[in-house]
Amino acid sequence: MKLVLHSYTFRRYPLRHVFAVARRYGWDGVELVHFHFDPARVEDEVAAAVALGRRYGVAIHCVGYTGGFVGDDPVDRAASLALARRTIDACARHGIELVNGWSGTLERDPDDWRRNGSAIAEERHYDRAAEGYRQLGEYAGRLGVRVGVEVYPGSVHDTVATTARLLDMVDHPAVFATADPGNAYVVSPADRDPEILDQFAGRLGYFHLKNLHPDGGRANFNVDTADGVLDNYAWITKASALGVPAICVEYCGTGDPHPPIARAGNYVRDCLALRDDLDRRHQVAESVPVGMSRPTGSPVLAGAEAAAVLAAEGAAALAGAPGSGR
Incomplete structure (x- = not known):
């Protein structure tokens, strides 16, 4: 299993810093997200990031996309899918086999994640998300790239159950789930039990790991991976049992990200060794x-x-x- 460093952790630092830290602590790769590249120039930006990573001896495991193909404007939906295809193209050109992101967001109350996303989604939103992912799956599959659908707050797939529902609708081998228990804990009580990952059996291609303390209808991420309300030993070992090929660790809190991310890498390795x-x-x-x-x-x-x-x-x-x- 690969251990990947999420570049969002160092969103206030340049990309070279991300690669240097990843090399320093022995991470197997980096997930590159839009804080470290301009999506409008994705071809050039991914090429430059790959070249920079080679200088530090760290590969890009995954590139993020930010979808917008569930809204009412067909022009916006088409533009979002076109940009996602360009991201897939850029990855295929450089041997990066994974893109990860979400289909878009539906927001009613920014301070309460439980009132957004799937809570207000209608069938047309799921239909649009499914059609978009079918298109991306067909496109990516021909290029040897896989498309991750992240369990993400505010999206129609903000819980394991709603993501599994969407994957059933898409039904394409190049489209799979990216679990993120930290994103779903506040949204759904059912997502507090690692056994819920069985709904992703055969379709769990990636895993995001962090921890949190609930803060009303939101999550407070100012906490180490080993602390907080998530029993991450249970989540890590469950994901491993389901054959997930990579775990991506991120620190989403404020302050200095270096100590918590250094501890997080050792924590994941020790969990696997203990298992x-x-x-x-x-x-x-x-x-x-x-x-x-x-x-x-x-x-x-x-x-x-x-x-x-x-x-x-x-x-x-x-x-x-x-x-x-x-």
Whole structure:
């Protein structure tokens, strides 16, 4: 699984800073969003970003698009889709296999995410979103690019359920879901349980990770990835079990983003290492014949030798040894 740094984290810094930080902390790639390029010049901007990333030894994993193809103006919808196609073209030209974004927003109350997006969407909005993504899926599929539909506040796909509904309507293999539990927590109580990701089984192509504290109808993102109300160990391991190929970490709060994003990378790696260690411990414990056990307070193992090996493996994994995910 790849670990990707979202460039929004460093939205107040130049792109070269994003690449330098990504290299410093060993991230596998960067998600490039419009804070670091001009969408109107997407061809030249993506080319320049790719060249800059090569100088730092960091690849662009994904490029963001901002859709606007659910509104009432057909001219605006056509222009939005044309720009998304140009973004896909630019990615295909440079071997970037993923674009990610949303179809547009419907807003009634900017201070309460629960009153926007799917809460006020009508069937025509879903029809427009589905038709737009069918077009983009056909176009991107021919070029070897995939289109991510992010669970995003204010969009018709602002929860897992509404995103799954839209994907059912689109029904194209090049169009898939980007889960973002931090975006949906305030919008939908159902989106507070990692098991809801089963609705994306076979269609979860990307994952955005952050954390939050609820603030009325909005989210307060001034919190580390390991803190807040989301049990991100559960979300990370669930997404991994569903085969997600990459997790993109972002810090959306204010202040200095460097400490929280550095801690976030280590946190994700340690979650995966802990998951692997616990899986090994479960396997060993479940291999012990019925009636055999070790004294209370010690791991249940198949013998002293197995206990020693398992302890050594666990310590190595959590220390970041090869194979631990670090």
